Every structure is written in structure tokens, then in C-alpha cells.
Amino acid sequence: MSEASAFRTLDDADVASKRVLVRVDLNVPVDNGRVTDDTRIQAVLPTIREISDKGGKVILLAHFGRPKGEDPTLSLGFIAQEVASRLGKPVAFAPATIGPVAEAAVAKLQPGDVLLLENTRFDKREEKNDPDFVAALAGLGDLYVNDAFATAHRAHASTEGLAHKLPAFAGRCMQEEIEALAKALEKPERPVLAVVGGAKVSSKLDLLGNLVAKVDILVIGGGMANTFLAAQGKDVGKSLCEHDLAGTALEILDKAKAAGCEIVLPVDALAATEFKANAPHRVASVDDIKPDEMMLDAGPASVENVVARLKDARTIVWNGPFGAFELPPFDTATVAVARAAAELTDAGGLLSVAGGGDTVAALNHAGVADRFTYVSTAGGAFLEWLEGKPLPGVEALRR
Numbered sequence: 424m425s426e427a428s429a430f431r432t433l434d435d436a437d438v439a440s441k442r443v444l445v446r447v448d449l450n451v452p453v454d455n456g457r458v459t460d461d462t463r464i465q466a467v468l469p470t471i472r473e474i475s476d477k478g479g480k481v482i483l484l485a486h487f488g489r490p491k492g493e494d495p496t497l498s499l500g501f502i503a504q505e506v507a508s509r510l511g512k513p514v515a516f517a518p519a520t521i522g523p524v525a526e527a528a529v530a531k532l533q534p535g536d537v538l539l540l541e542n543t544r545f546d547k548r549e550e551k552n553d554p555d556f557v558a559a560l561a562g563l564g565d566l567y568v569n570d571a572f573a574t575a576h577r578a579h580a581s582t583e584g585l586a587h588k589l590p591a592f593a594g595r596c597m598q599e600e601i602e603a604l605a606k607a608l609e610k611p612e613r614p615v616l617a618v619v620g621g622a623k624v625s626s627k628l629d630l631l632g633n634l635v636a637k638v639d640i641l642v643i644g645g646g647m648a649n650t651f652l653a654a655q656g657k658d659v660g661k662s663l664c665e666h667d668l669a670g671t672a673l674e675i676l677d678k679a680k681a682a683g684c685e686i687v688l689p690v691d692a693l694a695a696t697e698f699k700a701n702a703p704h705r706v707a708s709v710d711d712i713k714p715d716e717m718m719l720d721a722g723p724a725s726v727e728n729v730v731a732r733l734k735d736a737r738t739i740v741w742n743g744p745f746g747a748f749e750l751p752p753f754d755t756a757t758v759a760v761a762r763a764a765a766e767l768t769d770a771g772g773l774l775s776v777a778g779g780g781d782t783v784a785a786l787n788h789a790g791v792a793d794r795f796t797y798v799s800t801a802g803g804a805f806l807e808w809l810e811g812k813p814l815p816g817v818e819a820l821r822r
């Protein structure tokens with residue numbers, strides 16, 4: 424039995440005229456109210472279309488960012504239009520997740536209609552998987568479809584709790600992700616090189632402890648690398664860094680040593696005093712960062728180190744960019760490593776899998792996403808899957 428057939432899918436769901444709560448990941452990169460990479464939106468269109476075409480009433484549930492309570496800057500209102508224009512049909516928006524406003528919006532739906540509810544994380548009970556909040560969400564639907572593989576590592580009300588309250592099914596994106604990742608990485612050829620970078624240091628650092636037992640080389644980049652460099656006693660100036668997590672970083676280095684996993688940290692950086700595109704910058708050794716400087720990208724010697732390791736690797740798994748790639752020239756390291764991985768993949772010597780909202784945006788920016796063996800919508804969830812951890816959102820869907 425394939426991994427995906429362990430789940431009920433849309434093939435098993437009778438959606439006609441039903442109110443179908445569909446959890447999607449619309450946590451897309453945005454700049455000035457504009458979606459800069461729509462991969463996650465495109466990924467959920469097949470599920471929305473299929474339910475709508477079969478006469479179901481589609482009620483989309485999604486989060487955006489990490490709000491602490493209601494936060495108008497993190498409203499999903501503008502995303503409804505973004506989904507509608509790609510779907511080719513209207514998507515209504517309710518400025519509430521539960522309660523009378525949401526109920527009224529659901530009551531208006533005709534078969535085939537699509538509605539997006541407000542950011543699920545505006546209610547603190549979402550992340551606590553609170554039974555009352557789950558019940559309130561469940562009251563809005565007859566069926567539940569989870570199409571948010573990228574959020575499946577969270578045991579939240581809309582990603583896990585609902586699956587126990589309503590008949591639950593995997594959406595097409597969820598199904599494809601589970602199958603494709605299992606196929607690509609079931610028995611990865613070694614050496615396996617993992618790249619973990621990006622900005623979500625506190626939520627991803629812990630899992631590196633397990634990852635070092637699974638991969639041969641772990642390349643650490645972005646804000647994650649700064650945290651390790653600081654833990655080693657280096658002055659990282661004003662760089663993105665979680666100083667409190669120095670102890671965890673050192674433990675991970677010990678675990679890597681014990682597991683025989685090589686850790687590759689940056690040796691140089693593009694250092695700047697302003698966080699903006701084209702900020703004046705210099706190439707600096709990681710031992711020579713001034714107190715007012717930020718390491719906004721890995722430097723050329725670091726890139727050379729990574730590319731050299733990559734040439735010997737047979738598999739690369741990648742989440743998190745090397746730098747603030749949205750702001751040129753701090754995209755240089757990410758683009759260089761992405762292109763090197765794409766070339767080695769084209770040449771047939773490397774299997775390349777990458778994932779994450781911003782990571783995919785970075786690969787698209789480098790023009791190489793379609794040359795990778797597989798690109799997942801998921802970042803944190805992809806890393807936890809790699810670690811071998813059961814993902815609560817996936818587990819709750821098992822038959």
C-alpha cells in the first residue's frame with residue numbers, strides 16, 4: 424500500500440452540496456501587499472477546483488504570519504482576491520473565522536462557491552487546539568479536507584483538531600506532497616547534504632539535533648548560522664541571531680560530532696549596517712563583524728565551501744535561504760548555491776529536494792525551481808518529515 428493510500432482522499436468524499444472546510448497554506452511571501460511568490464496558492468487550486476466543480480461549498484481556512492491576537496496587518500482579506508484571480512472565479516471573504524459573521528457568510532454559499540475565512544491565528548485558541556474553538560469551526564462545515572502539508576507539523580485546531588470532529592480527507596496537494604517526498608527520499612543516495620537556513624531559528628533549531636543523525640553533511644546558513652557562530656563566541660554584531668539558544672546550538676554540534684555528521688558554517692559574510700536593498704556592504708570574515716553590522720548573506724568563500732561539498736553529494740535537501748535574498752545583493756549566496764544544485768541535478772549526479780515558502784521563492788528568483796528534482800510547499804513541515812517525526816496534521820488523516 425502506498426503511503427498516500429493510507430489516507431482518505433477526495434476520491435472517497437461525496438462533496439456535492441456539502442459545506443467543505445478546506446485547510447490550505449496561504450502563508451505566502453508578500454512585499455508591500457503584493458504576493459511575491461504564488462507557489463502555495465497555485466498548489467491548492469486543484470483541490471479548490473475539484474470540490475467546487477463537484478458542487479461542494481468551499482470554505483477555506485488558513486493562517487498568515489504569526490499574529491499575537493487580531494492584527495489588521497496580517498488579515499487574509501487581500502489574499503481572497505489573489506486566490507480568485509488565479510482560480511478564475513470569485514472568492515468571498517469573511518472578516519471573521521468563527522461566530523455570526525462567519526456563519527452568515529457560510530449560509531450564503533451556493534454549491535460551487537468559494538469563501539475564505541479570516542486568519543485562523545487571530546484566535547489564540549487555534550494554536551492551543553482548543554476543543555471549543557475546534558467545535559466552533561466544525562459547526563461551519565459538514566466535511567474537512569486538509570490540503571496544508573506545509574502546516575501539518577502544527578497540531579492546531581484547523582490542522583489537527585478538525586480531523587477528529589468531521590469526516591476528514593487529504594486534499595490533492597497534501598496527497599501529492601506525501602507521495603512525492605516518500606518517492607524522492609525513501610532511500611536517499613549518500614552522501615546526503617542538508618542545507619538549513621532562513622529566519623525561523625527558534626522553531627527549527629531543535630530539529631537539527633535529529634537531522635544530524637540522518638544526513639552526512641549539514642550546511643547551516645542564514646539567521647540559523649549566526650546563532651551557531653554566536654554560540655561559538657563570535658561577535659555577530661546586529662545580525663539576526665537567537666543568543667538565548669546558544670546552549671542548544673552547542674548541543675547540536677556535539678550530537679553532530681557523535682553521529683559523524685559534518686557541520687558546515689559560513690566563514691565569511693556580506694556585512695551591512697542597514698537592512699535594505701543595495702545597502703553599502705563589505706565582504707567580512709565571520710571573525711571580523713563590527714558591533715553595528717549585520718551579516719545579511721554568506722560570503723564568497725562560504726559559497727565556495729558549500730559548492731565543493733555539493734559536488735561530492737548525491738542528495739541535497741534544502742530549507743531556508745542563506746541570506747536576506749529579497750534584498751539584492753544579499754541574494755548572491757542563495758542564487759549561487761541554487762544554480763550549482765540545479766546544474767548538478769541536470770548532469771544526473773544529484774537528487775535535489777527543496778521546500779519552504781521563502782525557499783521556493785528564492786529558487787524561483789534564481790530561475791531554477793523547475794530544475795530541482797522536487798520542490799515542496801513545506802519548510803518546517805518538510806524538515807520535521809525528514810527528521811522522521813510523525814506530522815500531527817498528516818497522522819490525524821490516517822484511515
Ligand SMILES: Nc1ncnc2c1ncn2[C@@H]1O[C@H](COP(=O)(O)OP(=O)(O)OP(=O)(O)O)[C@@H](O)[C@H]1O
Pocket residue numbers: 620621622623624644645646663718719720742743744745746747748749778779780781782783800801802803804
Ligand atoms: N542573514 C539573514 N539575516 C536576516 N534575514 C535572513 C537572513 N538569512 C535569511 N533571512 C530571511 O529568512 C527568511 C526565510 O526564512 P524561513 O525560515 O521563513 O524560510 P522558508 O523557506 O519560508 O521556510 P518556512 O516555509 O518554514 O517558513 C527570508 O525572509 C530571508 O530574508
Ligand SMILES: O=C(O)[C@H](O)COP(=O)(O)O
Pocket residue numbers: 448450488489573574577623626779780801802803804
Ligand atoms: O511557512 C510555514 O512554514 C508554514 O506556513 C507554517 O508556519 P509557522 O512556522 O508559522 O507555523
